[in-house]
Amino acid sequence: MKSRTSRKKKLHKASNIYDVARHARVSVFTVSGVVNNNGNVSAKLRRRVEAAVQKLNYRPNLLARGLVMRQTHTIGIVVRDIVNPFFPLLVRGAEDAAQKAGYSVLLCNSDDQRQKEEQYLELLLSKRVDGILLNKAPGDLSSSLRNLLAESKVSVVSLMRTSPHLKGDAVITEDEKGAFEAVSHWARVGHRRIALVSGPSSVSNGKARWRGFRKALEAGGLQYEQDLVIEGASIGGAGRTGAHHRRRCRLRF
Amino acid sequence: MKSKGSRKKKLHKAPNIYDVARHARVSVFTVSVVVNKNGNVSPTLRRRVEAAVQKLNYRPNLLARGLVKHETHTIGIVVRDIVNPFFPLLVRGVEDAAQKAGYSVLLCNSDDQREKEEQYLELLLSKRVDGILLNKAPGNLSLSLRRLLADSKVPVVLMMRTSSDLKADAVVTDDEKGAFEAVSHLARVGHRLIALVSGPLSVSNGKARWRGFRKALEAGDLQYERDLVIEGDYHIDSGYRAGLSLLPRRPDAVFVANYLMTVGLMKAADEMGLRCPEDFGLASFDDYPWLSCFRPRLTTVELPKYEIGATAVQILLERISGKRSRRALVKLMPELHVRESCGFMLRQRDSKEDSLACQEKPYAASTAPEFQ
Numbered sequence: 001m002k003s004r005t006s007r008k009k010k011l012h013k014a015s016n017i018y019d020v021a022r023h024a025r026v027s028v029f030t031v032s033g034v035v036n037n038n039g040n041v042s043a044k045l046r047r048r049v050e051a052a053v054q055k056l057n058y059r060p061n062l063l064a065r066g067l068v069m070r071q072t073h074t075i076g077i078v079v080r081d082i083v084n085p086f087f088p089l090l091v092r093g094a095e096d097a098a099q100k101a102g103y104s105v106l107l108c109n110s111d112d113q114r115q116k117e118e119q120y121l122e123l124l125l126s127k128r129v130d131g132i133l134l135n136k137a138p139g140d141l142s143s144s145l146r147n148l149l150a151e152s153k154v155s156v157v158s159l160m161r162t163s164p165h166l167k168g169d170a171v172i173t174e175d176e177k178g179a180f181e182a183v184s185h186w187a188r189v190g191h192r193r194i195a196l197v198s199g200p201s202s203v204s205n206g207k208a209r210w211r212g213f214r215k216a217l218e219a220g221g222l223q224y225e226q227d228l229v230i231e232g233a234s235i236g237g238a239g240r241t242g243a244h245h246r247r248r249c250r251l252r253f
Numbered sequence: 254m255k256s257k258g259s260r261k262k263k264l265h266k267a268p269n270i271y272d273v274a275r276h277a278r279v280s281v282f283t284v285s286v287v288v289n290k291n292g293n294v295s296p297t298l299r300r301r302v303e304a305a306v307q308k309l310n311y312r313p314n315l316l317a318r319g320l321v322k323h324e325t326h327t328i329g330i331v332v333r334d335i336v337n338p339f340f341p342l343l344v345r346g347v348e349d350a351a352q353k354a355g356y357s358v359l360l361c362n363s364d365d366q367r368e369k370e371e372q373y374l375e376l377l378l379s380k381r382v383d384g385i386l387l388n389k390a391p392g393n394l395s396l397s398l399r400r401l402l403a404d405s406k407v408p409v410v411l412m413m414r415t416s417s418d419l420k421a422d423a424v425v426t427d428d429e430k431g432a433f434e435a436v437s438h439l440a441r442v443g444h445r446l447i448a449l450v451s452g453p454l455s456v457s458n459g460k461a462r463w464r465g466f467r468k469a470l471e472a473g474d475l476q477y478e479r480d481l482v483i484e485g486d487y488h489i490d491s492g493y494r495a496g497l498s499l500l501p502r503r504p505d506a507v508f509v510a511n512y513l514m515t516v517g518l519m520k521a522a523d524e525m526g527l528r529c530p531e532d533f534g535l536a537s538f539d540d541y542p543w544l545s546c547f548r549p550r551l552t553t554v555e556l557p558k559y560e561i562g563a564t565a566v567q568i569l570l571e572r573i574s575g576k577r578s579r580r581a582l583v584k585l586m587p588e589l590h591v592r593e594s595c596g597f598m599l600r601q602r603d604s605k606e607d608s609l610a611c612q613e614k615p616y617a618a619s620t621a622p623e624f625q
Contacts, residue, residue: 014405057401062379063325067316074359074380082341082348092336095362104376106327107360109348123357126315127327148310152267 015056024052035060066128076124077133078108078117079159087135090159094133103130114139121145125152135159136166138202162204175205179212180219187220195228206231268309277305288313319381328569329359329377330386331370337487338512339539339558340388343412346562347386354570356383365390371398378405384569385409386562391455393418408572410565415457415582422572422581424565428458428538431554431587432465433472435536436508438552438589440473442597444506444534448481450495450518452510459487462510462538485514492517500527506534506596512541515551530596540590552595555588 017035021028026045033039034049041049052058066072077094079087095105106129108120117137124132125148134156141149146165149156158170186194196213199206210229217224270288274281279298286292287302294302305311319325330347332340348358359382361373370390377385378401387409394402399418402409411423439447449466452459463482470477481504485491492514499507500522509515515537522529529535529549540555564583571577591597 057397057404059375059379059401061320061381062376063316063320063381067314067320072316081345082335083345085338085341088336088338088341091360092334092362095335095360099361104359104361104380106357107344107348108352108357109345122312123315126312127357128314128316144310148312151310 014061015058016061017058019056020049020052020058023056024048070128071130072128073102074104074106074127074129075131075133076106076108076120076127076129078110078120078124079135080112080137081109082107110135110137112137114141118142118145121149125149125154129154132156133159134166136161136163136203138200140165160205172205175208176212176215179209180216181212183213183216184220187216187222192222193225193228194222195225196230198229198231201231267314268311269314270311272309273302273305273311276309277301323381325381325383326355327357327359327380327382328384328386328566329361329373329380329382331361331363331373331377332388333365333390334362335360338541339556342558343562346559346564347566348562350563350566354566356566356570363388363390367392367394371395374398374402378402378407382407383573386412386565386569387419387421388412389414389416389419389456391453408569410569410572410581412561412565413458420580422568422577424561424568424581424583424585425458426556426561426585426587428461428556428587429465429468431538431556431589432462432508432510433469434465434587434589435538435552435554436466436469437473438591438597439506439508439534439536439595440469440475442506442534442595442600444596445475446478446481446503446505447475448483448499448502448504448507450483450485450492450499450507450509450514452485452487454484459484459510466508485510487511487513489513489517489520493521496521497525500525500533504533506536509535509537512537512539512553529594530599534596535594537594540588545592549594550592552592552597553590555590557585557587560585 017028017031020031024031024045026049029039030041030045031049031052033041034046035053062073066074075094075098077091079091082088082091091105091107098105106124106127108124110117110120114137117134118141121132121134121141122145131154136158140163156166156168158166158168158172160172162170162172183194194213194217196210198210198213201207201210214224270281270284273284277284277298279302283294283298284302284305286294287299288306315326319327328351330344332344335341335344344358344360351358359377359380361377363370363373367390370387371394374385374387374394375398385407389411393416409419409421411419411421411425413425415423415425436447447466447470449463451463451466454460454463467477481499481502483495483499485495487510492509494517495514496518500518507518509518515535518535519529522533527533535549536552536554538554538556540551540553544551544553564585568577568581568583593599
């Protein structure tokens, strides 16, 4: 408990808008007008406020602003696992676009586990994010979480995977076509027996890639052989640790 | 302005603690005690509050709580670029450790640009994060930002790179030793003329890898040849350019200070029709799962990326809770992974000593503290 109070004391030192107002001998309203550039303040007052801001090294408390304006300028992104080489560039795309628009990004890794996903979604709502980008884990969200999302009015955009229970916007890729093109290419090259290591059939893009494979075989007049098709599990798995990852690094081929 | 007003109205719908209190016919204080589990409430009242929480689907507003308690349970991490394959595992180590302790992570990409870095640091302070993890861009922070950081008392932990103007805790790797071991290995394999594509010498680990290279040459009685040393910037392009100018001088082997520059150098070698390890040996910093399945399988110095992130969070949390007062400098140990690009296996085959087949052997155990 001791450390708590000492921390509080320490943090109180950050100067707030009242300090600036006192120092510049103006009203809080005037300081706000200058700092947010949204009012007419005389040049003289403006200079006084700016000098006080400089002197006290004042920065607006975005937390307080978020609470009042009900906008935190923060969005959450839930991906399976940032270590999966698919995701860094996607996350970078999100962060760049968000940053340009003045938003920050909270990063969450669900490991494709519904339970972790739900915990993160609850947390993001509690932190009052303005929106959520979601690479959905397999399975449906619980009805209580769906209610929570609906009531919060926080918009969710699905990435890569759609889900029948999420009626929001979605950004996906044309995976069926991609798989169709790749497999058709093999067929054109002259391969007759083509195997598939598919993604999980419980997620939309796993199914789409399987459909593309299947259709390309049909189009090429090739046989679909059940024992040449294996459904891959997602690697994310429970209990991943650095050590676990390093063991994977040492796989020999 | 219209849309703002309608947005406000929409968001007002989230039930707050007053709604719960009204619904359960108790005081706000009672609701707070039940929700935060920090006091005694009679079972009857508790049940009424819990029923109201359930009915209204109430979730505490962590934003408001953060404002009152001066704790946001959010930390910021500033890395160069999450797309650089070095960082995802480090960031994952950070996020896992943070999440276990009840913290969320704001991710920022500085692109190694001081200006962007400063903008992010200002933003993180304004968002009142409880702490910051920083992979420092080259150069010093501005005086005003340093003052702002000091005034805010928000702790900063540096990762991978130290900085002379930031007297903060740091988690680094022993890059000098890693480079020394890799280059010594190249020398042991029999390479005499060894070239270096170094990282930027303006950052601490770029210099450390250069020192390790230099010391290994001395220890092996090999010549340091200035025109076989090129300073890169850790990006693919600079590795490619270094390859174009180094490889025609036909060094026996090249040591490259990170993986991305290795990718560039291999592209240059491919264009020149040079093969590795037949025409030149190669060892490189950074290890990844895919390196053991693409040819040539690279001999690398692996850095414990996940542990770097997890250790940095541990130190940061100690700072946040006030448990740490002494400055920490944690040095984690790299591991040498001998595969085929160094030419070791090639020589073994030539001398028909197949029994000494190469094993990936760590030369030093990681000193990472235990987690979990």
